[in-house]
Amino acid sequence: LPHLLGIEGLSPETISGLLDLSETYIDQNRSVDKRRDRLAGRTIINLFFENSTRTRTSFEVAAKRLGADVINMDVATSSVRKGETLLDTAMTLNAMRPDAIVVRHHESGAVNLLSQKVNCAVINAGDGQHEHPTQALLDALTIRRRRGSLEGLLVAICGDIMHSRVARSNIHLLQIMGARVRVVGPPTLMPTDVDKMGVEVHYSMKTGLKDVDIVMMLRLQTERMQGSFVPSISEYFHFFGLDRVKLQYAKPDALIMHPGPMNRGVEIDSEVADDLDRSVIHEQVEMGVTVRMACLDALIGGNRNQIGNGE
Ligand code: CP
Secondary structure, eight states: OOOBOOSTTOOHHHHHHHHHHHHTTHHHHHSSOOOOOTTTTOEEEEEESSOOSHHHHHHHHHHHHTTOEEEEEOGGGSGGGGTOOHHHHHHHHHTTOOSEEEEEESSTTHHHHHHTTOSSEEEEEEETTTBOHHHHHHHHHHHHHHHSOOTTOEEEEESOOTTOHHHHHHHHHHHHTTOEEEEESOGGGSOTTGGGTTOEEESSHHHHSTTOSEEEEOOOOGGGOTTSOOOOHHHHHHHHOBOHHHHTTSOTTOEEEOOSOOOBTTTBOHHHHTOTTTBOHHHHHHHHHHHHHHHHHHHHSSOGGGGTTOO
């Protein structure tokens, strides 16, 4: 596995291997002494062309906890603003001999293209509407720790499926690991190829959440809706916002998940988001650090053998 570009095509063994490796970092991150030297001497560059709080910070935290040097490229003050292309920027950074580049870009496929040009490991931190593999892995780890296994679970992914790379990566991962997936949302926010995704499609929360084990909410990605239909916020919340009433359709112990950033009162009500018994949103963030440690370790550390040859 030279790069981590997506979940599609990974084997169940590769995914389980990465989740198992992630588990081994939980105690380290919860201890007073959080730093180890496994990646000492390695250099990791974070190259984010889109905004991020969780992904960029947790990659930096993960790399530093493994002893690596981390450079956060500030795209806003870089020569990208003078017209330098993505590939020229990547080749410039590549010439500095990093061991890994973590890339987020607004174009689907941009990270894959970049990975073909550089000679270091590339991790996709989200490319357009395509994939966000470390998000799906951290979601899987959160679920696995709560439920023991992903196999046989019924998971509802709700909201703006069309524009969501989180939905795509999660659909791939959950199906590879034997879970059943429903997508729930208005027809205007369903991908045109939804019928080919192997998921159940629901246009109402009442039928979509019926008896599910996991409710995954997604933000309306208005930044990707230029020129297309943007729902009215109050109407959207009325029909698709997760609140106490709609949550009753799910299993009584169903977990509430959200990749963040949340828009409270749009796709999720605060009462549900902050439900300490059922919302695992902060646990997802915590697992994000361990998953990113595992991915860095597997790609540029000594744990390549943990994840096989899945790609
Ligand atoms: N979930 C996620 O990717 O969050 P950020 O955009 O803050 O990184």
